[in-house]
Amino acid sequence: MSDKELEQPVQYLLGQPQRRTGVGALSMKATIVIAVGFMIFLFSQIAGQTAFAFFVVLPVTAIVVGLVSVSWGNRSLAQAAQILWQNYRRTATGSHIYVSGPNSRVPGGHRRLPGLLARTEAIEATYSQNRPPFVMILDRPRREVTVLLDCQMTGQTAMTQSERNLRTAEWCNWLAKFSLSGDIAQVTTVVATRPGTGELVNNEVRAIIAEGAPAIAKRIVTEAASVIALARPEVMAHIAITIKLDKAQLTDESFIRNIATRIGTWAETVQYAGILAEPMTYEQAVARIHMFFNPPTEADFEEIALTGEGHGMLWQDAGPNWAVTTNTYYEHCGAKSVTWEMKEAPRSTFEDTILSAMMQPHDRIQRKRVALVYRPYNAGQGATKVEAEHRDAMVAANSSKSITSAKAEMRLETTEAARRAQARGAQLGRTSMFVTATITPEEDFNRVVHDIEQLAAGSSITLQKMNRQQDTGFQTSLGFGQVPWAKSTTSSFAEG
Template sequence: MATETHTPRTYGNWRKPTSPGLMGLGSLGTMLLLGGLIFMVFVVMAAGLAAGIVVGASLGGMLLVLLVKDKHDRNLLSRMADRVGWWNTRSAGSHLYRSGPLGRTAWGTFQLPGLAAPSRLSEHTDSYGRRFALIYVPFTGHYTVVLGTEPDGAALVDSEQIDIWVAGWGRWLANLGDEPGIEAASVTIETAPDTGTRLRREVTTHIDPDAPEFAKAMLNEAVNRYPAGSSTVKAYVAVTFSASARSGGKRRKPEEMGRELAARLPGLTQGLGSTGAGAAHPLTAQELCEVVRIAYDPASAVLIEEAHAAGQVPELTWPDVGPTAHEASWGSYVHDGALSVSWSMTAAPRGNVQSGILSRLLAPHRDIARKRIALLYRPLDAARAAGLVEADLRAAEFRQTSSSKPSARDALATRQARATAAEEAAGAGLVNFGMVVTATVLDSDKKPDAVAAIDNLSATARLRLRLVHGAQDSAFAAALPLGLVLPKHLKVPVELREQL
């Protein structure tokens, strides 16, 4: 008999778009270099050699700020800008937040802070009769729908089925680029300790009063001991749409957007069924309020679950889900009796990896009370993707040919850019992606353990994570299933940063 062996499938070839330039500079940096050299020549001709030396030293200092980079590929200018921005935030007192009747807000509610402060929530019904929450952010003109999923997991699943799920997820992301009006999508995986309320309710409602005492004692012991050390895993998919039907068009109101999304939501939820996400359903306004409230106040999770176990629904509104108080520091974020630390991904895994590369990072950890992994996606339409991959290929070829002895990294980057352009020309979709990792502990003394745990887990996932300095509150909000598109909130556009 002939036996067929299955080779594990690998994935890779992730590329970060680059800008053509000299000496590791981008387009703007190269223009600054050439313009500075020309200006220095004119200064030498007009004012002499001494003045030219001064101009040359000034130009060298400016270029040094752009050329000195750390392991996360961030130059000295970006780090200085972060430090200056943090000083301004502390001087203005914006790192502190007090809400509620005794807070600083004039309306006396527990409004969400930071980037999510101007968001509004409404509820609509889709074509299947399901209620769904719709988040509107007026500043960016975005609407977000949050889908709750029940992932099947990879335990006791053969590799062929996992490959099918991964392929289905790739098709789902690629189809987002063809969907009209979609700005971004995010996947949030949250692990938290199990309170045991659901198990207690399930056991107590099914115990037979006439059962033997030994059986009752065994069940009661299982109820008391099982929640200790166990955890729950929840997954959410947030899809963000533009309020304008076309670029420069009129923004649609929540009622108009709700009617349009009512017909599109069934297709989005059904498409997730082939990705291993399980049964997907849109979250109602009440469910979304509970998710956000528990994120800012982990202690409320027990109260909310006990209320559901008693058959009561804790009425929460959008102005009441924010924290009572918070304090953002340079490297951590304190909110309602909990402390959180957030990281952002600066480099994807190099080389080829298998589909389970993130399994340990996504799994619960004993040193972290609540862990939240947010994968952020920004799909590109076919027209923009074609121009982007061609520009990236030209930039990679320019860097390789600009030196008589190109480095191995430049040669590899050119091959990867050429492969990406070929795949896009064959019909593959192009998606920009990132990751935000948030670890929450209930005791500030456990912060070093949580930081060490994330460092070890990121190493197993072959990811390069950087602590979000000076913007911990914004990173915490970005990891929530709120559909916040971070590049739209930056004062300096991402395109301009990449050109430096």
């Protein structure tokens, strides 16, 4: 890239979601269902079971094809039906209500994290003698471990366009390297905002005032700090890297040494992208997740952090006192949270500032959280998928003698660009986004929901509420290693 090109804003494109097609416009799974149904129909005819073939095999095949092909709410009918059934079943049994503490049914009387995080445990390890131990969130049943990098974003500092372009390229390179590792499940970047108490600013001012400074100068600086700190929002950010483990690593805990040698490199290299990162400690992780579940404790944890003393809370007690899941929101410790998932990414090209409005503090939204989830394919697997989808696109574009549709031509062009990028060393991955807004009783619930949807529209992103999955969406946007796609469900095998 020349110096003149570096000074121009770069236009980026996410590309189309990866999909395989079979007969006509049907998905590959629908095509397989049709092929299996045809074989059973043929064998039934040969066996003389004509009535069974026409009145059982054909209707069942048509129903299954509809379940895996027709979409409702950005999901196949099979998935939507299962979500409806699971939500009805847990509501009927009272499982949508969570109560913790000494008088609850939680083992040991703890306030454990609910839902996806209930079976996790936090362990500490050391990666450098001069550094405090870092925390790892271990999910033994799934054989996954998550490490957290506490981040300070510097993307809004004054810089030239060329510097912004280079930092964006470094971020892409940092993510692409996880495809080469072969054991990375996902990388989640979380940027959250909350109302600050002003103590952090006041403490910084007290630290920089010299003892011999004139009284008038001290007063001016102190008053200025009070004005700046008034209702000043705080930005919290972290990156969660989830690593897949095998049985041997989990048994002898050799993964601890392995990750300890890698986490320092991850934290150092991401700084080239303008992100100052440090491995998160045990106490930082517990405080971060508990503040998300229990917003009234934010000021307490901020005060404890200023004193330099530990809060003494354990991972087993980092959950909420109570929580209730409804169809449209998740209520916890007196606050209500609404979570959206990205239904559709920007269709056209965009610049590197497209998510700035979503992530920056907002005057009318006190607490919000944006989580970007990147799931890399292994290098070899990504190349295979790109080639297979390109062949599908070529078949779709050339299968008809009539004028080729613009959609088929665009798909062919996109897959061809992906093949060329793969040849130049690019890696393949899937990107998802979750947005959570937490509303306290003094805020207008409907207004906050409207503001979030308008912010997304301004970023050319279509959001969809995670109805009947608000608890799962809330915990996914926390960025502590849990994602919904890895959970085994019946509809996952019938997804189109």
